[in-house]
Amino acid sequence: MMREITLGQYYPVDSVLHRMDPRTKLFGTMVFIVSLFFANSLAAYGAATVFLILVIRLSKVPFGFMVRGLRAVMFLLLISVSFNLFLTPGTEIFRIGFLKMTWEGLRLAGFMALRLVYLVIGSSVMTLTTTPNQLTDGLEKGLGFLKRVGAPIHEVSMMMSIALRFIPILVEETDKIMKAQMARGADFESGNLVQKAKSMVPLLVPLFISAFRRATDLAMAMEARCYHGGEGRTKMKPLHYARRDYIGYLVYVVYFSAVILLGIVPK
Amino acid sequence: MDAQKTGEEHGILQEDEIRMAIRAEHINYLYGEGTAFEQYALRDVSFEIGDGEFVGLIGHTGSGKSTLIQHLNGLIQASSGKIYYNGEDIYQDGYDKRGLRSKVGLVFQYPEHQLFEVDVFSDVCFGPRNQGLSKEETEIRAKEALTLVGLEERFWFQSPFELSGGQKRRAAIAGVLAMRPEVLILDEPTAGLDPQGRDEILDEISALHREKGMTIVLVSHSMEDIARYADRILVMNHGEKMFDGTPKEVFRHYKELERMGLAAPQITYVVRQLQEHGIPIEGDITTVEEARDEILKLLEKNSGKAGDRP
């Protein structure tokens, strides 16, 4: 069960978006996020909405999966919305005590909420259509120019990819060790802060030991399969820009210009 | 199931004579309740475990047996259904769940992965200490438990990580025994051990049952081990209880067991094949010793001397 809740929640279907180069998707996500901060008119948000709907349709991922990521930011969303609602000066709508809701606040809160929701959905589209490996590949190649200045880009992306693989395993292991210690009468809930911290020792020690054991095993398995760093390595799935990627970049340019223009156009 | 019926007729388990340690009534357990992924891990499971019984629990991976045993000491709460321990409803308000966990000891798979203290002895003290016992009493129990699992004294104050696989396993089992449980549940206690290591652990568990009268629930993939040690077998399949009876009764259904991805002990197949060849041998044999004695009896009956080829 715990394995379902992961960062790299890839949704395996075949779509244009799935086949797109991860660099294109990474760049696209960046463009989209930046555009959200430039968008300051209804029309601009309209453009963002159209873009998002287009992307979601292209991804073939059910909409339900897209919004699932929202649950995690619900709290943040509520706070920022209420702050904007009540703390923006302007024309008053009504007032409860010292809290006053304004038209300007409503507008700002609406945009803020949209911005956050779109941000989460937008990045979900990327993680849902890109395997963690493609993502790290994309980062590795996209940031490859940093290698020239001695940055360990290959190593970092390999580490990311391994971390992604082992997070669900370690989550499950945590659950198992926790239950095993509870079976020996351990109490992880009650007590003050110091007692609670102390009660984590029987959980954390075995967890660290297990992580080390896995790391040693994995290092050995990788060596046995001739891993010796990024030098002289080929790729099973090398990154090549295809026509769809060039089209993608074109769409970004059009979209971004639209957002900027729609922001400038007099209201 | 008819196996269940015969189990009761057998006369060994008459309810008014035997005190029931655990009674589970219509246990259902759902994963991801209320979501699209809702799935039954356990479906309408009912059974009883008598005081002092040695019960084997079998089922292929994912059949629900691990989920089931975690219900018995309250680590997992059933979605519906009732569990009684010594006649008390463990789901009633104010029931002492932590107390239950020390009475129903649960040894997880690869229990050595939970060791965390600097030495074996301190680790074994963890359970009794959590029970709130005094230092003296804790140490008495730790010593007792380590002796029960047959771990030699020279290992007691060593780091668990200097021990061999089998010794670590025993230290971990001692960690549960130190709470003096009345029921001991073990999830594949012999996984990953070599043949002799397996036998040693199983013999010690069997001794706990025989000498201390402890109720044992043994989860195992080895039908041979189950046949050798258990008085009764529960079979799980897709979250449901399929059979419940003595080893002889359950292994009689070897064809159904095979369909569930299980099997009978190899010796049962030997005997069944002899029967198919028209040899008048008892079909319900589940251990090598029984088979040997039966075959020798047949051989001796006529020739007077075993093995003489006519």
Place this chain on the structure above:
Amino acid sequence: MSMGIIKASKLIYEYIRRDEEDQVEEVNRAIDGLDLDIQEGDFVAILGHNGSGKSTFAKQLNGILMPTEGTVWISGMRTDDDSHIWDIRKTAGMVFQNPDNQIIGNVVEEDVGFGPENLGVPTDEIWRRVDESLAAVGMTAYRMKSPNKLSGGQKQRVAIAGVMAMKPKCIILDEPTAMLDPNGRREVIRTVHELNKKEGITVLLITHYMEEVIEADRVIVMDSGRLVMDGTPKEIFSRVRELKGYRLDVPQVTELAYELRQQGADLPEGVLTIEELMEYLVPMLQACKDQEG
């Protein structure tokens, strides 16, 4: 000179534990003068209890550990010769015990491609090898799955495919079934036998499950870092008492035949299968029945 694909001569390996001042605190001799020659194409099983040195030996075979004394050759290459290390690892692939800790990729097919990627194999060739290897272990249908969604037996088959994709001559499996359930165990053993028969891969299977070695060409028993028994399964399994002395066991059918033989029944030594036992026992018992009748 004809040399087997794996050859060890006077092999000694010691684990040395040092204290903080780098002084030798304890020396543990895990392998103690081992000589072994394994022929190409054979299916060889190594049995031994935990701590008998069999896993340490496996790690000598692809240069993860280096001999303290003596020599190991893989296809004629010395493992302590640094210049051959990648050729050795490519020739003698290795599958380990824990299915989770040897899968690197987040998708099955990407994991299988990991070895060839490291070897610098061109992309098209990687895809060909991944396709072939997945087919050889019967995991093609799972190629796009996350390894976390597979059963233990399936994970081990992926690990085997990962080794196969490096085009090895020999696969060393270090207790590949120790953490699996009976179905997973059968799945893995069946796969390994198929690779041995169809692809002619030399297999070195390390295990302590006796029923897994019955179909091997050769069985070797290790104890205290030495080779103590070496023969066909039949030869090895006829020595029941000796095996038990090495903390090992025999399948129930072998045990039954052995016990009956001890009681004077006229049965051959080293019965391995039910069919074999029936062949001898049925006529014997039928004769008794006829006499009675």
